[in-house]
Amino acid sequence: MxxxxxxxxxxxxxxxxxxxxxxxxxxxxxxxxxxxxxxxxxxxxxxxxxxxxxxxxxxxxxxxxxxxxxxxxxxxxxxxxxxxxxxATFNQPVLDVIGDKFLTSLALMALAWLLSGVLGFALGLVAGARRGRAADRVITWWSYTLASAPTFWVGLLLLYAFAVSLNWAPVCCAVPIGVPAAEVGLLDRLHHLALPAITLSVVGVAPVVLHTRQAVIEAMGSDHVAFARAQGERGIGLVRHRVVRNAAAPALLLQFGSLGELFGGSVLAEQVFSYPGLGAATTTAALGQDVPLLLGIALFTTVLVFAGNAVGDRVHAAVDPRAALADAGRRT
Incomplete structure (x- = not known):
């Protein structure tokens, strides 16, 4: 071994x-x-x-x-x-800039990643289990609409609705303007984090919904589910015991493999909300032709996406042992 x-x-x-x-x-x-x-x-x-x-x-x-x-x-x-x-843009070593900006973006991307994964998987289960019904049609239509919507467009709509019109969220920044970051409390940070994270998660939820829905439909049509129905299993219990595990494997693989898209979305979201993270630093470096910083960010995100895919393969194999057996068969 x-x-x-x-x-x-x-x-x-x-x-x-x-x-x-x-x-x-x-x-x-x-x-x-x-x-x-x-x-x-x-x-x-x-x-x-x-x-x-x-x-x-x-x-x-x-x-x-x-x-x-x-x-x-x-x-x-x-x-x-x-x-x-x-x-030259930030007048700092490249590693210091990446470390500082990534810590700012980490909370945003982690929260958006969790929200899109949980919400997407739950909606995909509902859509697949209720295939052809009103809930399935509404969720599928919503997912296809979001899949074709640019991140900056969704961000601008949410910014106008919740920050400008309703005044429920701040218009910009990671902390209140004029307040040192060291003096900002957790609730204020979450208040500024909520709208950018929701923007990223709303856009990222669509692929998870659609892949989960398809996996649920395939599982619902399998022999072991038909046998369970013959034994009297119905409704939520049938989905929880016979379908969730099969649907979770492709959803987890997709979620861990979406780190590249998540970072790309964060670049646009951080620009819309003036959020000072790694995405905003990438845009600033590109406009200023800061080649060392751009190269450092490119290598850093490559390692991040590669690690996400590797972890996704491991989690997928743990949830669905058949994937590990198939992969071992291809190697031999």
Whole structure:
């Protein structure tokens, strides 16, 4: 048992290293070919006031006048030594920026992830168990509508409805404006967190609902459910004992595999609600052509998504042993 486990871990590590290398090369190529002038982005509104000498000094200071392959190899060499570079946008080391901003985003993404998973699974169970009835039609229509709705559009609607019109939620930010973060209590933080988290969860709930519904429909049509019905099982008891476990496996796999979409949604949600997390930092770095920070965020999110998929595979195999047997069969 130990040797196959070590082989599996070595294989996953090799895939992760190759994936990180591909992401690094592709991300750097996209940034180098971006139409945004990095010097103009760094200087800002005063760019017209500086002359060619000053532009050349800034480019030399940040290594922008070096050939692209040389810049990439220099960055990669520093990365191997554990140096992710320095963010000109935030005037901090890249790792410090990612650590600080990710902690701010963690509560938002974790709450949205939990809400979308629980709500999506519950609604999927109801829709699948009530297939063809009013509840199924309403839930399915709602899910397809949300699946095609952009995150920023949903966020703007919720912002207008609950923050502007009803005044139930703050318009922006992670803490009250003008109050130091260290002095903000838990209730105030949750008050500012609620609307962005609901925006992310509302958009992310649709795939979970639709996949769970399909899994429930397949389980309800299986032989073991037909046998249970012949034994007199009906209603909620039948779904709880015979269907939930089969439907939970694909829902969990999808939920753990959706971390990339969750982060992409957080970029838009944080912009709408001016939430100072990693998503907002990504947008700021992109507009400012902060290449070291963008590369660091790209590698960090790659590891996050890869880890989520690996955990999802493990949880899926634990909930549905047939998946583990099928995977072992493919490897042999």
């Amino acid at each position: 130990l040797i196959p486990a070590l082989r599996g871990a070595a294989g996953r590590l090799t895939r992760l290293v190759l994936l990180l290398a591909a992401v690094a090369v592709a991300s750097f190529a996209l940034m180098v070919n971006s139409p945004v002038d990095p010097v103009a982005a760094y200087v800002g509104a005063d760019v017209a006031a500086i002359g060619p000498e000053q532009r050349a000094l800034i480019a030399e200071r940040w290594g922008l006048d070096d050939p692209a392959p040389e810049r990439f190899l220099s960055w990669f060499g520093n990365l191997v030594r554990g140096d992710f570079g320095f963010s």
